[in-house]
Amino acid sequence: MKKKGITYILSSPSGGGKTSLLKRITILLPDIKHSISYTTRSPRRGEKNGRDYHFVAPEYFQDIIKNEGFAEWAKIHGHFYGTPLDSLEETKNQGVDLILDIDVQGARQLKERFIKGGVFIFLLPPSLDVLRERLINRGTDSDQEIRNRVNNAKEEIQQLSWYDYLIINDNLDEAVDNLKSIIVAERCKREQVLSQIKELFL
Amino acid sequence: MKKKGITYILSSPSGGGKTSLLKRITILLPDIKHSISYTTRSPRRGEKNGRDYHFVAPEYFQDIIKNEGFAEWAKIHGHFYGTPLDSLEETKNQGVDLILDIDVQGARQLKERFIKGGVFIFLLPPSLDVLRERLINRGTDSDQEIRNRVNNAKEEIQQLSWYDYLIINDNLDEAVDNLKSIIVAERCKREQVLSQIKELFL
Numbered sequence: 001m002k003k004k005g006i007t008y009i010l011s012s013p014s015g016g017g018k019t020s021l022l023k024r025i026t027i028l029l030p031d032i033k034h035s036i037s038y039t040t041r042s043p044r045r046g047e048k049n050g051r052d053y054h055f056v057a058p059e060y061f062q063d064i065i066k067n068e069g070f071a072e073w074a075k076i077h078g079h080f081y082g083t084p085l086d087s088l089e090e091t092k093n094q095g096v097d098l099i100l101d102i103d104v105q106g107a108r109q110l111k112e113r114f115i116k117g118g119v120f121i122f123l124l125p126p127s128l129d130v131l132r133e134r135l136i137n138r139g140t141d142s143d144q145e146i147r148n149r150v151n152n153a154k155e156e157i158q159q160l161s162w163y164d165y166l167i168i169n170d171n172l173d174e175a176v177d178n179l180k181s182i183i184v185a186e187r188c189k190r191e192q193v194l195s196q197i198k199e200l201f202l
Numbered sequence: 203m204k205k206k207g208i209t210y211i212l213s214s215p216s217g218g219g220k221t222s223l224l225k226r227i228t229i230l231l232p233d234i235k236h237s238i239s240y241t242t243r244s245p246r247r248g249e250k251n252g253r254d255y256h257f258v259a260p261e262y263f264q265d266i267i268k269n270e271g272f273a274e275w276a277k278i279h280g281h282f283y284g285t286p287l288d289s290l291e292e293t294k295n296q297g298v299d300l301i302l303d304i305d306v307q308g309a310r311q312l313k314e315r316f317i318k319g320g321v322f323i324f325l326l327p328p329s330l331d332v333l334r335e336r337l338i339n340r341g342t343d344s345d346q347e348i349r350n351r352v353n354n355a356k357e358e359i360q361q362l363s364w365y366d367y368l369i370i371n372d373n374l375d376e377a378v379d380n381l382k383s384i385i386v387a388e389r390c391k392r393e394q395v396l397s398q399i400k401e402l403f404l
Contacts, residue, residue, distance in 0.1 A: 190365055
């Protein structure tokens with residue numbers, strides 16, 4: 001039995017702190033790969049093509065959909081987001097652990113497709129007021145957009161009942177420690193370890 | 203819904219490194235309580251009554267059995283070991299997390315009694331040769347006892363198929379990090395977190 005890579009799926013409402021958390025976790029656990037999504041939205045200040053997202057034209061995105069190149073895709077706040085299928089299959093078979101940063105709609109699609117495996121983690125703001133403040137401080141959205149995002153967050157939070165783990169992002173250090181712990185613990189699950197030690201003992 | 207304490211059950215063959223691991227983890231996570239078992243064996247060098255075990259006479263141990271005071275008990279290498287029931291129930295209802303250090307037989311009894319909840323963790327030596335070496339270096343057992351313990355370990359390791367997590371104790375620092383991660387991750391499981399945040403969002 002060869003070790004299969006574990007797929008971790010991280011969702012959070014917009015402004016939940018996913019990006020900062022992922023940056024920290026990939027430094028802390030360099031053996032975990034972060035899958036880069038495709039999007040049709042424009043880069044925000046500081047975002048880099050190929051690092052944060054593959055920023056592509058709507059036509060290009062539609063082509064990938066037609067060619068069944070996405071494991072999941074969704075339209076959020078008027079823009080398309082999608083996870084490329086190839087990286088998902090490849091890393092899994094190579095025994096590499098992968099972390100995906102996907103919204104609730106997309107995560108749901110993955111959950112339905114990948115019945116076995118897939119660790120679903122939801123990152124929550126400590127409250128909706130804090131979320132609103134963070135979006136205001138980010139300074140990239142209009143008042144109307146912020147209202148939409150907060151309303152959206154309310155709906156997304158209703159969906160957390162099918163996630164495996166919840167992390168409250170009250171303090172970034174603690175959220176990082178929680179996410180790291182979840183990743184390490186999943187690697188210690190019986191079936192994961194057994195696939196590596198069978199020849200030693202049994 | 204009030205938070206219930208999580209019960210962690212740690213098993214390992216004799217010489218597997220449970221004691222050192224538990225010492226480290228209770229320093230690292232002072233909010234987790236370590237349940238002190240009862241035993242009829244004599245204290246080893248450095249062991250302290252009431253800290254490592256409650257060292258009691260065989261008659262006293264039998265009395266607790268008669269009064270149904272144990273959550274589980276077992277006879278191992280000629281001595282009795284038992285986990286007091288009262289601490290288990292109390293901490294759970296108080297929302298306190300508890301770690302129990304129990305052999306495979308006793309853990310099995312707990313698994314059958316406490317169907318819901320209970321996180322079962324098995325600590326493995328990296329190999330049987332390493333286990334033998336550790337027992338020799340401990341210097342507390344005769345050659346015959348060491349042979350018995352290694353044979354026993356072989357049988358116990360066959361039982362790991364019903365444990366939730368496996369930790370290979372190759373390097374103590376890593377084993378501590380793994381155990382800590384398991385404890386933290388279990389606290390992030392959906393149902394655990396939901397019991398604390400419902401009023402915030404829903």
